[in-house]
Structure formats: structure tokens, C-alpha cells
Amino acid sequence: MGMRFLLAAMSLVTALEAVACEPHSITADVAHEWGQHVIPLPQKMEIAAELRIERGRIGISVPHVDSPVLKQAIDELQACIGAGAATGGAFQITLQLGGAEASILDSVPNQDQGYHIFTEPDNAGIYVVARTPVGLLYGVMTLTQLISAKATDTELRMPLLRITDWPDVSERGFWGSDSYQHLRWIASMKLNIVEQIAAVWVDSNGKGHARLKSGREPMVEEGPRYGVQPLPAIVHLEQLSGKGLFEAYPELKARGGEEGAICYSQASIVDVLSDWIVALGSLPSVSDVDVWMTENLHGKGGCQCDDCRQHDRSVLEIRTILAAWRKAKERLP
Numbered sequence: 001m002g003m004r005f006l007l008a009a010m011s012l013v014t015a016l017e018a019v020a021c022e023p024h025s026i027t028a029d030v031a032h033e034w035g036q037h038v039i040p041l042p043q044k045m046e047i048a049a050e051l052r053i054e055r056g057r058i059g060i061s062v063p064h065v066d067s068p069v070l071k072q073a074i075d076e077l078q079a080c081i082g083a084g085a086a087t088g089g090a091f092q093i094t095l096q097l098g099g100a101e102a103s104i105l106d107s108v109p110n111q112d113q114g115y116h117i118f119t120e121p122d123n124a125g126i127y128v129v130a131r132t133p134v135g136l137l138y139g140v141m142t143l144t145q146l147i148s149a150k151a152t153d154t155e156l157r158m159p160l161l162r163i164t165d166w167p168d169v170s171e172r173g174f175w176g177s178d179s180y181q182h183l184r185w186i187a188s189m190k191l192n193i194v195e196q197i198a199a200v201w202v203d204s205n206g207k208g209h210a211r212l213k214s215g216r217e218p219m220v221e222e223g224p225r226y227g228v229q230p231l232p233a234i235v236h237l238e239q240l241s242g243k244g245l246f247e248a249y250p251e252l253k254a255r256g257g258e259e260g261a262i263c264y265s266q267a268s269i270v271d272v273l274s275d276w277i278v279a280l281g282s283l284p285s286v287s288d289v290d291v292w293m294t295e296n297l298h299g300k301g302g303c304q305c306d307d308c309r310q311h312d313r314s315v316l317e318i319r320t321i322l323a324a325w326r327k328a329k330e331r332l333p
Contacts, residue, residue, distance in 0.1 A: 023049040023123050023160055034159060037149035038142055039189055042165035043108075047146075049160040051123065055082045057090040058156070063097045068225040069133035070095075072187075073140040080144040081156060091158060092125035093143075095136050101129045104164055113192070114166030115139030123160060134227040138165070138190050145188075175233070180219045187226035194219055195231040195290060200276050202244035206268070208275025210234070212283065224285045232280040233290035234273070237262060237317065238297060245272060254303035261297060264316035265307035273324030278332045291321050 026034075031047040038045070058081045062074055077093065096102075101118070105111040115130040115138050128139040142163060150157040173179075173193025179186065180194055196219060200210045212219060212232060219230035238260045240246075246253050249268045254261035262269055273291065280289045294302070294317060302313035 023051055025049045034146060034149060038145045042142060042163045044164045045161065046163075047159045047161045051091065051158040051160065053091050053156050053158055055154060055156060058158075059092045061092060061094040063095060065097060065133065067133040069137050069227050072225045073133065073137040076137070076140050076144055080147055080151075094125060094127045095140070096127055096129045097133070097136065098131060099129065101127065102131050105131060105135075105166065108164070108166040110167050110170050113138060113170070113190075114164070115142070116165075117143060117161060117163040119160045119162065126158070126161075134192070137187065137227055139163075141188050141190065171229075173228070173231075175231075180216045183218060183222050183226045183228050187228055192227055193229050193231055194223060195233055197235050198232040198276075198280055200234055200240075200243055202248045202272055204244070204248065206248040206272075208272040208279070210276040210279035220284045220286065229288070230283070230286055231288055231290060232283065232286060233292055234276050234280070236292045236295040238294040254305075254308075256300075256304035257302045258297040258300040261294070261300075261302040262317075263303040263305055263308060264313075264320045265303070265305060269320055270323045270327060273321065274327040274331070277324060277328040281328065281332050291324075293317055293321070 026047065026049055034047055035041065035045055060074065060077060060081075063070070073095065077095075081093070101116060104116050105114040108114050112132045113135055115128060115135045117126060117128050117139055119126050126143070128136060128143060130136040130139055142165065146159050146161070147156055167190065171193050173186065173191045173195065175193075175195035176197070180196055183194065186194065196213065196216050198210050199213045200208065202208050210232070212230075219228075219232075223230045238258060240262070241260045249266070249272070251266050252262050252269055254263050277289050277291070280286060293314070302308065302316075308316060
């Protein structure tokens with residue numbers, strides 16, 4: 001009797017698994033409404049049917065790659081479906097780096113950030129395929145947005161879908177405000193830049209120093225985990241009064257023109273800018289530094305010394321920034 005009961009129970013579990021993974025077709029209107037939960041909308045998306053699966057019966061298969069971005073993708077998926085990164089289960093979600101399935105991204109722009117999601121032919125699982133961990137993170141963000149839209153405490157409605165997506169613009173993001181406090185949300189919108197004005201100053205010996213402003217540390221500490229590039233910026237170059245520049249180098253004060261304007265005929269400004277670029281470029285995960293050109297001279301113009309007034313002021317400023325960048329590259333290739 002005991003053996004028969006056990007066999008009957010096993011048969012019941014098998015039957016329930018089959019029912020749980022039986023696809024249900026959906027109308028075009030339902031597919032459209034479901035797709036509205038994805039931000040931004042993918043380039044190509046088809047949702048043909050759905051599966052209803054109890055929470056905890058979905059397995060996750062992941063590549064063995066040491067990447068903080070991939071780890072974040074796994075964490076996002078686990079939080080959504082309530083499962084560990086394990087094999088098995090009535091339904092399997094597989095994250096895959098490269099392979100033949102990634103060839104669909106060969107001809108799309110910014111393919112290193114693209115991803116491809118498709119359902120297995122037997123409806124036993126979903127693959128998220130990308131060339132890079134960032135692409136996998138974006139694919140997972142899309143999938144979790146879809147799953148979360150119709151999830152309940154006990155059941156997940158899994159879309160049977162096919163998505164190919166890529167960004168039209170390689171760099172997308174925010175500057176200023178408190179963007180550094182919202183890195184996960186920024187990544188969920190598939191944005192990858194956070195820019196903040198840095199703290200810059202010159203000491204009494206004429207050495208330039210720069211760092212992130214207090215509180216902006218998440219840009220370099222957490223940003224890389226979300227595929228978000230930290231981008232420190234040197235403030236508009238006519239707004240450097242009070243930062244020790246003119247005290248250390250009084251010759252840099254413009255002759256005439258707007259208060260705060262710089263005499264770009266003096267070589268010392270190149271050295272200071274180079275110091276700032278190197279200091280900011282040396283921060284963890286920073287690969288680019290912005291130098292903001294003069295914003296507003298209020299109609300008073302720039303330096304009117306004999307050398308400066310022979311040239312277009314903006315051209316002098318650009319040449320100075322380029323010279324500082326080249327000098328910085330010698331110290332920080």
C-alpha cells in the first residue's frame with residue numbers, strides 16, 4: 001500500500017508539472033498591454049503565449065564568469081522569481097554569454113550592449129543571450145519588468161516571447177541632481193552614465209587637486225555593478241574663483257572681461273587642468289573626464305591682453321583643454 005501511494009504521489013507531481021508548463025495563448029491586445037511594462041521599449045518584441053508557474057519552481061542557469069555586472073543580473077532575477085541560481089525546476093531561465101545564438105546581434109548598433117531573449121521550442125525555458133555582462137543585465141531587466149507586471153505572491157505568469165534589443169545611442173544617462181543615489185533605477189532604464197561636477201582646487205604650491213564631492217562615492221563604488229559609468233566633470237572654466245587658482249597663479253586672471261575669465265596665453269593653466277584630469281581619471285572605474293567650457297561671460301568677454309585678443313577666445317580655450325588632456329595622457333595613458 002505504501003509503495004502504491006508513493007507512486008501515485010509521484011504521478012500527481014508529474015501531472016501538475018505538465019499542467020504548470022502548458023502554454024496559454026494570449027490575444028494581440030494582451031501582448032501589447034504586457035509590453036507596455038517594459039521601459040524603454042525593445043527594438044523588436046513578440047509575446048505569443050504565457051505559462052503560469054508556481055513560485056519556487058523556476059531554475060536559473062548562469063555562466064561561470066567573474067563579473068560584478070553579471071552578479072547583479074543574477075541578483076535581479078533571483079529577487080524577481082524568488083529562486084536561487086540553480087539547475088532544475090519545471091522551467092529554466094538560462095543566462096548565456098556569446099555562442100551561436102548571439103550572432104543575431106552581429107549587425108545591430110552597439111551590439112556590446114544588446115541582448116536576445118527567446119523561448120525554447122518545447123517551452124521548457126527562456127534564454128537571455130548577450131555578448132557582454134552589461135547586455136545580460138539589460139536583458140534581465142527587460143525580462144523581470146515583464147514577469148513582475150503580472151506576478152502574484154504565489155504564481156508567476158511567464159511570457160513566451162522573442163526579443164532582440166539594442167540601444168541606438170552608446171552613452172545615455174544623467175548629469176547633476178542626485179542621480180548618484182539612484183544607480184539601480186538608472187540601470188533598470190538601461191542608462192549607463194552618471195555625471196557629477198567634481199571638487200577641484202589648487203594648493204599654495206600651485207598643485208591642482210580633484211576628487212568627487214562628498215556623498216558622490218556610490219558613482220565609483222556601486223556604479224560598475226550596474227554597468228553605469230561614473231563621469232566626473234570639471235566645472236565651467238569661468239567659475240573657478242575661490243578654488244585657489246588665481247591665488248597661486250595671479251597671472252591667470254584675465255585682463256579686462258568678465259570676472260573669473262582666464263588668460264589662456266599663460267601656460268600654467270594647462271598644468272593645473274592636467275593635474276585635475278589625472279586626479280579624476282585615477283578614480284576607480286573612471287575612464288572619461290569632462291571639462292566644461294566657459295558657460296557665460298555676460299557680454300563682457302574674456303581676457304583682453306595683447307596675446308589673447310589676437311585670437312578667438314573659444315579657440316584658445318579649446319586649445320588649452322586639448323593641451324591639458326594630452327599632458328594628462330602622458331601621466332595616465
